[in-house]
Amino acid sequence: MTTIMEAPDNIGELVQNAGCKYDWKARLSALEELRKYDCQQSRDVIIRLALHDKVYKVKEEAFRAAQAFGLEKNGRPINLGRKDIGYKSKDFTKLFLKVKRDKKMDELDLALFKETFKILNPEMYDVMSFEKGSKLDNWIISSYKSLPKD
Known part of the structure; x- marks a missing residue:
C-alpha cells in the first residue's frame, strides 16, 4: 500500500x-x-x-x-500491551443501579435499559457492545439479575 x-x-x-x-x-x-x-x-x-x-x-x-x-x-x-477495556465490575454495577433507580425498574425492560445506558455512558456502551457482540443482551440480563438487592 x-x-x-x-x-x-x-x-x-x-x-x-x-x-x-x-x-x-x-x-x-x-x-x-x-x-x-x-x-x-x-x-x-x-x-x-x-x-x-x-x-x-x-x-x-x-x-x-x-x-x-x-x-x-x-x-x-509504541507497545500494544494487553487487552484492557478500562472498566471494572463495580463501574458496571454502579451504572446498572443508577439506571434501575432512575427508571424505577422492578423488572428489566431491556429496550429502555439499553436506551438509558447509551445516554448515561455512551463510551461504556460502545466498548461493551464490541466486547459482547451478539451476547450483549444476555450480558445485560445476567448483570441486572446479579445486582445487589435493596
Whole structure:
C-alpha cells in the first residue's frame, strides 16, 4: 500500500470520526482511511488510538499502523500491551443501579435499559457492545439479575 505524503481534503472529518467515543466502527473506519496518509494529523490520531482506545480491535489496528509508519511516543516504540477495556465490575454495577433507580425498574425492560445506558455512558456502551457482540443482551440480563438487592 502506498502512502500519500500530504493531508487529505477531509482530514477534519476523519480526525473527528477517529475521536468519536461512542462508535468504534466510525473510529476504525477513520483509522483505515488515515493510515493511507503520512501527515502530522494522521500520525497524531494513530498514536492516540494506539495508546488509549478502549476497544482492542481499534487499538490493535492503530498499533499496526503506528508500526508501519515507525511512530514513537517520547522516543520509545509504541507497545500494544494487553487487552484492557478500562472498566471494572463495580463501574458496571454502579451504572446498572443508577439506571434501575432512575427508571424505577422492578423488572428489566431491556429496550429502555439499553436506551438509558447509551445516554448515561455512551463510551461504556460502545466498548461493551464490541466486547459482547451478539451476547450483549444476555450480558445485560445476567448483570441486572446479579445486582445487589435493596
